[in-house]
Amino acid sequence: MTDQIVANTPSAGGAFPDKPPSSSKEAPELRFTNLAYEETVKLDLTCWLVALINYAARVSPLTLAAWNVRSLSDNPRSNRLERRMALVARELVRYKGQLEEVGAGYTSFWCDRPKAEQRDAGVAFAIRNDIVRRLSCLLQGFNDRLMSLHLPLRGDQFATIISAYAPPMTSSDAAKDKFYEDLHALLATVPKEDKLIVLGDFNARVGTDHAAWQGVLGPHGLGSCNDNGLLLLRTCAEHRLLLTNTFFRLPTREKATWMHPRSRRWHLLDYVLVRRRDRQDVLVTKAIRDADGWTDHRLVISQMRLRLQPRRRPQGKRPPCKLNTLLLNLPAHCFDFSNQITEKLEDLHAPDDNATVETRWCQLRNVIQSTALDVLGRAHRRHQDWFDDNDADISNLLAEKNRLHKAYMDLRTDATKAAFFRCRRLVQQRLREMQDAWMIRKAEEIQ
Template sequence: MHDKDDSNRPERRSALIALELYRLDIDIAALSEVRFSEEGNLQEHGAGYTLFWPGRPATEGNHSGVGLMIKTSIASTLESLPTGHSDSIMSLRLPLKNKEYATILSVYAPTLQAKSEEKDRFYSELRHVLRRTPPADKMIILGDFNARVGQDADTWRGVLVRHGVGNCNDNGRLLLEICMELQLVITNTVFQLKTTWMHPRSRHWHLMDYILYRQRDLRDVLHTRVMPSAECHTDHRLVRFRIRIRPKPITRKGGPPRKKYNHSRLQSDEVKAVFQASLQNKFKKRQ
């Protein structure tokens, strides 16, 4: 999600974004152009989300920046805080059921006009992070890649599927190459989607925001779709991604353990009668 010129926007955009994510029931959102200095986090108590960001030192200014906004209930299950690898790449390792994990990245790639050195540095950092990810982890990369990947599914088999959009540009080729190298699929092309960003001068719509996933785990993906109704004061449309994974259950701290009941015994008329009589006696004593 990105800034856009809007003199009426609220002072705390993070609060607005959190409320919108709550309305749409989004568990984890990747944000771009957060523009906060230093590393930090901020809780939006009203909506129940926590924003994490890496940031640059205050002396360097803030030209890009990424972040992750996570339901606070999910953030409380993390074994470690999200990691900022640069102001353009941030990751978290989410514990799942059965001792599995999902590594989730929020990224913001250089624009088409950026210098080639800046693009090379970004993709070198991204490769480094992805290669260090444990091979057994589910891997989800979310973000604005400032790239058009086109629709040549024959050349980029396994990376692009049948619903690519438009033509490929130089940034798109860089993205396709790293996906081919690391066996990632661009899930936007698995489903027929709307575009995500409109060029301010040409007024043409393009697909620029992508969600990448391991090809071997593609069966986990339920859908990737664009949410035109989401209003977070951004000039990009929100892309929603649903997968078939289960986060680690939240462990209650303190208090007695929950009692377990054998409900199947209530199928016996005799047991059911005794249970109903017991309940009635308890209610009479409280009156």
Template sequence: MFQKGKLENIKKEMQRLQVNVLGLSEVRWMGAGSFTTDNFTLFYSGGNKHERGVGILLDKETSKSVKGFSAVSDRVILIKLHGKPFNVSIIQGYTPTADYDEDAVTNFYENIDKAYKQCKSDDIIYVMGDFNAKVGDKRIGNTVGPFGLGNKNDRGDNLVTWCQSHNLVITNTWYKNHPRRLWTWRSPRDRTRNQIDYIMVSHQFRNSIISSKAFPGANCGSDHVPVICESKVKLKRLNQSKKNFKLQILLLKEDTDIKQKYRIKVQNRFEALDETTKTEALWEQMKSSILASAVEVLPKIQMNKKKKWMTDDILLLMEQRRLKKSNPLEYKSIDKEIRIKCSEAKEKWLNEQCLDIENKLSVNTKYAHKRIDEITGKSRCTSSGCIKSKSGTILMEKHDILNRWSEGKPESRQQEFRNLNFDIADFPVEIQKFSKLYRNFDNVV
């Protein structure tokens, strides 16, 4: 996914195949966090280099049900969704290839165990990804079905043993399909085809699976093809907080008329306050007065839709490339053209952004620095999305997170307030007076 245009290609195929949740291996993004683009949200977990990395890409509706996620390692990520009547836990894994020794494989299964232990026993648990293992076409208890592909290998033994210990069913071995709906990876020049990508589900929820098979027609420029599992699961949408809007605060400095109107409105509201009110309640009333006055006087900042560098011509070429999968020469030619056009389009877009930043540096430095962060990726969320307990265990349940927040030290928040860097002289006199009053209460949180 580190390749230019890869994410756009994946989103396009995801829409075409009507996939709500997509597990990704070899994302090759550094760090861990979440990233929203158009109507999709990507949760990712990587290392310190553009190597390995896993992610889970959700469509707009599914992302509204996210409870949290855990970036376990650069090969394992967990995401939890609110469901009804059961919550859903999804683990994406990427097992080391045959080039790695057994220690690397052991470490992978230790990490995927860590992710599994964060799931509740009554969750609908899905484990999916590139496991670089062949489980074969022979039934093994309730774990492996009779409709797999090829012969089981040593890595397949590891996977089957792990699934058995966690009572998981390998879904894409239980449905009779044409062989082209079984293989998930092919070697260069198409000499070998193997089934090494799987989707597992908790045995108690096996009957919720409608179908599970590979889709060789999908194309994202990879030697793997997606395995699509259709499942009967109802998700619960979380209460969405209202979107905050931004006001043009700089006008309080630049526009004398607006500054005067704002001062009058704040003063009128402050005069109506009851000074005998308790400190905390008085602060809430003053805060509401300040904000209400600002909303009445200051215009909102118009949020313009970000211009993307991806073009319709490139997207059309991607579709043409997909239709040429059976013709290696034409496929390779179109793929090369896509790479060239992606590089040209992104370079043109970057030049336009640089010119925009240069023009804004002398007028609005805050906007310019914000655009620099957006372009370089620094504005991307880089937190793991989860709160940890004192012992370091990741908390993903609401009551546990609230309890952890209640353990926070008030003095740390007070210190953060004191460290705020602003010039109080820029504010109206009434706010300056209140600030002096507030700072006298050293023990007030």
């Protein structure tokens, strides 16, 4: 099953509506299905935040998403929803501590603790490569819980996007106070003219007291407020931010983002924050129930009426692609190339006695290049990773897992739950086996 996102042109509007518009003329239409295997197996994460930007259509709005999940990987050929991201901001733990990694069309930047310290948090951005080239400055890693990105928008504007991961309720008061002190300091550095978007798992319940928190908390909150919620509400009030999740009349399944493991009650912990003056930019913020990524949190999407800076046209000619020299390892292609190059060199007209060395070299070069192109052709660029070689098998495994996940979401019984978790364990085991086998094979090839 393939993840899809379909965005239609939104109408011009003002403040948040009481409920999301139902007509495609009023707001973009979204369709999601289960997530793909590539998002679940490469990095060892316990939670991450996704901010995705869809700008394929000229009039498409900016779509961001926040998700607390455990892992992420890449496959540029996939047309699933999560593969149509341009920018990903995520929270991660127990990661390798590197600063930058390029792969499968994305560049990842992250910030976490040194190897000698316990890694229970971390923040990162994974940005599509064509967006990285547009950035006017590097990303800023404040600490292992805060990171920011300065994103250019159309009309010489900028959006500052912050990835945040707040300490959970079980953390000490000192850890919570330090996080919000750091967040205050980071927010104070954002230029006043910038659009400001803060996404993350704040581990906070803000409740429903709309009257007491006018301009911060909307009329459609969820549950009760706790100590972490008060810290978040006070921070939003001080910096004139609002919780977009609470301004839309939605069913609980589209507001709640996390279920308590003991009480089995759903709560709202993951938020998308914007400036009060920019509330008209937000079209809808809601949770997506059916997405599965080996996590107990739900995907949260937020559509905004923002447009990225247009792409710059490339100057000059693009360098030619490399020849597919791997075909020379095949005896048939090697023999064909040898015969053709021999024939063309024999038919090559002898240069004039007055011809320069450069002229003779160019003549020989052109013959060899044209023959190689005819016989070998151009090499197709392809990201090589273990899941590329096992794409068909993994797709079958994930199709079965996604089917059982949907059955569990539709009918929550002990039988459907056991079947889903059993299949999930099997998929994880098989994926690890495939990855290990691929690594061993590559090591043997290198030797």
